[in-house]
Amino acid sequence: xxxxxxxxxxxxxxxxxxxxxxxxxxxxxxxxxxxxxxxxxxxxxxxxxxxxxxxxxxxxxxxxxxxxxxxxxxxxxxxxxxxxxxxxxxxxxxxxxxxxxxxxxxxxxxxxxxxxxxxxxxxxxxxxxxxxxxxxxxxxxxxxxxxxxxxxxxxxxxxxxxxxxxxxxxxxxxxxxxxxxxxxxxxxxxxxxxxxxxxxxxxxxxxxxxxxxxxxxxxxxxxxxxxxxxxxxxxxxxxxxxxxxxxxxxxxxxxxxxxxxxxxxxxxxxxxxxxxxxxxxxxxxxxxxxxxxxxxxxxxxxxxxxxxxxxxxxxxxxxxxxxxxxxxxxxxxxxxxxxxxxxxxxxxxxxxxxxxxxxxxxxxxxxxxxxxxxxxxxxxxxxxxxxxxxxxxxxxxxxxxxxxxxxxxxxxxxxxxxxxxxxxxxxxxxxxxxxxxxxxxxxxxxxxxxxxxxxxxxxxxxxxxxxxxxxxxxxxxxxxxxxxxxxxxxxxxxxxxxxxxxxxxxxxxxxxxxxxxxxxxxxxxxxxxxxxxxxxxxxxxxxxxxxxxxxxxxxxxxxxxxxxxxxxxxxxxxxxxxxxxxxxxxxxxxxx
Numbered sequence: 001x002x003x004x005x006x007x008x009x010x011x012x013x014x015x016x017x018x019x020x021x022x023x024x025x026x027x028x029x030x031x032x033x034x035x036x037x038x039x040x041x042x043x044x045x046x047x048x049x050x051x052x053x054x055x056x057x058x059x060x061x062x063x064x065x066x067x068x069x070x071x072x073x074x075x076x077x078x079x080x081x082x083x084x085x086x087x088x089x090x091x092x093x094x095x096x097x098x099x100x101x102x103x104x105x106x107x108x109x110x111x112x113x114x115x116x117x118x119x120x121x122x123x124x125x126x127x128x129x130x131x132x133x134x135x136x137x138x139x140x141x142x143x144x145x146x147x148x149x150x151x152x153x154x155x156x157x158x159x160x161x162x163x164x165x166x167x168x169x170x171x172x173x174x175x176x177x178x179x180x181x182x183x184x185x186x187x188x189x190x191x192x193x194x195x196x197x198x199x200x201x202x203x204x205x206x207x208x209x210x211x212x213x214x215x216x217x218x219x220x221x222x223x224x225x226x227x228x229x230x231x232x233x234x235x236x237x238x239x240x241x242x243x244x245x246x247x248x249x250x251x252x253x254x255x256x257x258x259x260x261x262x263x264x265x266x267x268x269x270x271x272x273x274x275x276x277x278x279x280x281x282x283x284x285x286x287x288x289x290x291x292x293x294x295x296x297x298x299x300x301x302x303x304x305x306x307x308x309x310x311x312x313x314x315x316x317x318x319x320x321x322x323x324x325x326x327x328x329x330x331x332x333x334x335x336x337x338x339x340x341x342x343x344x345x346x347x348x349x350x351x352x353x354x355x356x357x358x359x360x361x362x363x364x365x366x367x368x369x370x371x372x373x374x375x376x377x378x379x380x381x382x383x384x385x386x387x388x389x390x391x392x393x394x395x396x397x398x399x400x401x402x403x404x405x406x407x408x409x410x411x412x413x414x415x416x417x418x419x420x421x422x423x424x425x426x427x428x429x430x431x432x433x434x435x436x437x438x439x440x441x442x443x444x445x446x447x448x449x450x451x452x453x454x455x456x457x458x459x460x461x462x463x464x465x466x467x468x469x470x471x472x473x474x475x476x477x478x479x480x481x482x483x484x485x486x487x488x489x490x491x492x493x494x495x496x497x498x499x500x501x502x503x504x505x506x507x508x509x510x511x512x513x514x515x516x517x518x519x520x521x522x523x524x525x526x527x528x529x530x531x532x533x534x535x536x537x538x539x540x541x542x543x544x545x546x547x548x549x550x551x552x553x554x555x556x557x558x559x560x561x562x563x564x565x566x567x568x569x570x571x572x573x574x575x576x577x578x579x580x581x582x583x584x585x586x587x588x589x590x591x592x
Contacts, residue, residue: 052566058585059265060565063277063289067245067270072227074152074159074208079201079291079481084268086577087250088135088233090257091205092126092145093197094578097571099375101197104258105132105140105207105234109197112527121187121527126180126196133255135238138211142180146171147210157218161203163486164194187525189532193484200575201481207234236261236581246270262567262584274427278303278560287565287585290576292558293427297361300560307568309559310363312373314572315483316555319367320350320419320439320474322548325510327471336417337473341398343547347384349391349446352552355438359431360553367551369540370491373572374484376533378540384550391446400447408447416449420466421476423454432476435552450474463503470498470508477508480555482573485536489520492543511548564589 068081071088090104101109107127110116116125132140149168152159159165167188172181184191198204209232216224231239236258237250248268252261269286271277274296277289281303292300300308322337336342352366365372366383400408400415408415421436422429433454440450453472460466460478467475483490490496490506494517498505519539526532543549559576561568567583570576 052586052588054262054567054582054584055587056260056262056584057264058587059267060263060288060583060585061267061269061286063269063271063280063286065270065272065274065277065291068248070227071231071233071239072208072221073203073206074148074157074161075222075227077160082201082203083290083577084248084250085206085233086200087235087237087266087580088231088239088253089206089235091198092207093192093205095197095199095202095571095574096578097569097574099571099573103129104205105129106196110192117527121189121525122184124182124184124191124196126182128178128180129257130178132234132257134209134211134232134234135253135255136212136232137255138209138232139177140207140209140234141177142171142173143177144207144210145180145182146173147214148208151208151213151218151221154218158222164188164191164204167191187527189527190486190524194486199573199578201577237266240265256581258581261581263580266580275299281306281560281562284562288559288561288568290559292560293431294360294364294556294558295427295431296558297363303560305563307561307563307565309557309561309568309570309576311557311559311570311575312364312572313480313482313555313557313575314374315371315376315487316480317367317370317372318435318552318555319370319477320550320552321477321509323470323473323475323509324512324548325470327473330470330510334473335413336415339398340547341394342400342415344384345391345394345398345446346443346448347547347550348387348394349448350384350439350442350550350552351386352383352550353386355435356553359434359438360556364556365554367553369544369551370487370549371484371536371540372551372554374482375573376484376536378537380537381540381544384547388442388446395447402447406444406447407449414449415447416451417473418451418453419474419476420453420455420460420472422457422460422478424456429457432478436476467508468498468503468505470510472508475508477549482575484573485523485532488536488539488543489524492516492539492548493520509548511546513542513546516542562590 064080066080068084069078070076070081071085073085092105093101093103093109096102103109105128107129108114110124126145128141134140149165149171151157152162152165167184168182169185170183194204196205212232213221213226236253236256238253240249240251242248247270249265251265271280274292278299280286281289322343324334324337326332326334356362356364356366368381368383369377371377395408399410403409419436421432436452443450455466466472492507492511494512496505496507497510498508516539519535523532523535526535557570557575564586566586568576569579
């Protein structure tokens with residue numbers, strides 16, 4: 001990337017910001033710093049958020065970027081909906097900010113050592129805590145787990161995600177309803193992370209209330225009013241009122257199994273414009289603005305008396321994916337990208353460090369693997385270096401020679417392809433196109449022509465979208481969701497290649513590697529954590545060598561609060577919303 005490039009945004013000095021940057025990962029029970037990338041998150045001084053003694057009472061007003069589409073966790077993939085749901089529900093097991101697991105509805109995290117998982121990995125024993133209650137006072141127990149399984153896997157129920165639940169063969173309930181014996185169709189280590197343990201924008205660990213929905217046929221649950229007009233949950237807060245188009249209010253749940261929430265209520269205000277959210281924070285109309293776009297970094301300085309929490313989204317890495325098949329004949333190899341040397345040269349010629357420094361204000365890391373900032377990230381891998389000289393050598397050696405117009409060719413074929421990202425003037429689309437412009441310029445410098453073929457997001461996503469139908473040469477993989485090993489399965493398993501019969505697969509590259517397929521299956525069954533980590537490391541190394549995609553940078557979660565808001569403790573894997581019962585307002589610092 002040439003140093004003289006002029007960016008359309010002014011680079012704002014961020015030394016004036018108070019940042020809380022939870023950037024470490026936990027691997028095998030040991031906290032480690034993230035592997036060194038070519039850019040690192042700036043560690044700036046911050047006030048100690050736990051210095052004051054927690055107070056009880058008061059309200060917190062939060063600006064969220066969209067109104068929830070439903071509060072039924074099994075019918076939504078919307079992040080804002082799942083944040084509200086997290087305040088309304090406890091989980092079987094929750095993921096804490098440091099990546100450790102904490103049982104909430106269960107008495108313990110099932111392991112082979114405590115008898116919770118059999119040696120063959122096929123039977124999980126879930127022991128529920130006694131005297132659990134839903135927010136309406138009805139009992140919560142193993143029957144709710146059994147009902148949730150039956151509902152989510154019913155063929156007429158339109159669940160947005162059945163991951164893990166479809167692995168269950170049977171669920172037996174003890175006479176006292178406190179134990180569920182779950183038999184799986186095959187051994188599964190991933191059952192813990194896909195069904196039992198989650199936080200923030202994950203649905204893992206959540207249950208449906210059997211006593212409310214068991215008389216409703218599965219196909220009628222979406223229109224029953226549950227999650228809209230009516231709702232019961234198991235968390236620290238309960239739904240008090242929902243004013244459509246304006247706000248949603250939750251109040252303390254007297255039946256919550258955990259310690260009493262410090263706040264009396266939380267008001268979720270729907271504020272789609274991030275600059276308006278920051279303005280409201282400045283005027284004191286809201287106390288906390290969450291999930292601001294990465295392009296909002298320059299706007300943050302206008303909010304006085306604020307704390308800024310920049311948290312890497314574990315396993316959410318902005319990436320460019322190669323189509324390894326010809327988009328005009330998907331049963332044929334791609335005329336350019338089926339050649340590993342071309343893919344490697346493109347990776348070496350893309351100056352992602354300057355993208356991070358100049359477009360993301362040096363507040364995140366250059367991407368290394370799809371599992372960056374998770375406990376599963378391979379610490380031995382490094383980002384592809386920016387080395388245009390070596391990129392040119394690789395292409396020269398492969399017979400791609402520079403022509404008079406500056407573009408390389410071989411045997412009459414120009415080294416030219418299309419690149420697809422999103423149209424639109426929303427902040428995310430603007431940033432994506434700025435990165436695309438940088439990429440096009442970098443490729444031109446090594447003799448590669450890249451033509452932008454962009455579409456609105458709705459035309460890229462969905463079962464008939466550009467990605468699912470694979471009508472692209474290279475595409476911006478738009479996925480800001482956190483993830484772990486299951487993301488490797490979704491992206492790289494050969495049976496996850498989208499087809500007309502099943503367009504839901506995430507392997508838009510058409511990547512096929514039999515060794516990777518075997519390792520993906522083996523890691524999902526491996527109960528020994530250390531051995532499973534080794535297998536996942538091998539998968540990451542093979543993908544790094546094959547270059548089916550180019551990781552660009554680790555996505556950020558950006559949350560901004562008034563300084564009197566205390567107890568916020570986001571983590572790369574957990575996100576912000578794992579502990580809302582611990583949030584509180586320091587009245588001595590509150591500003592009217």
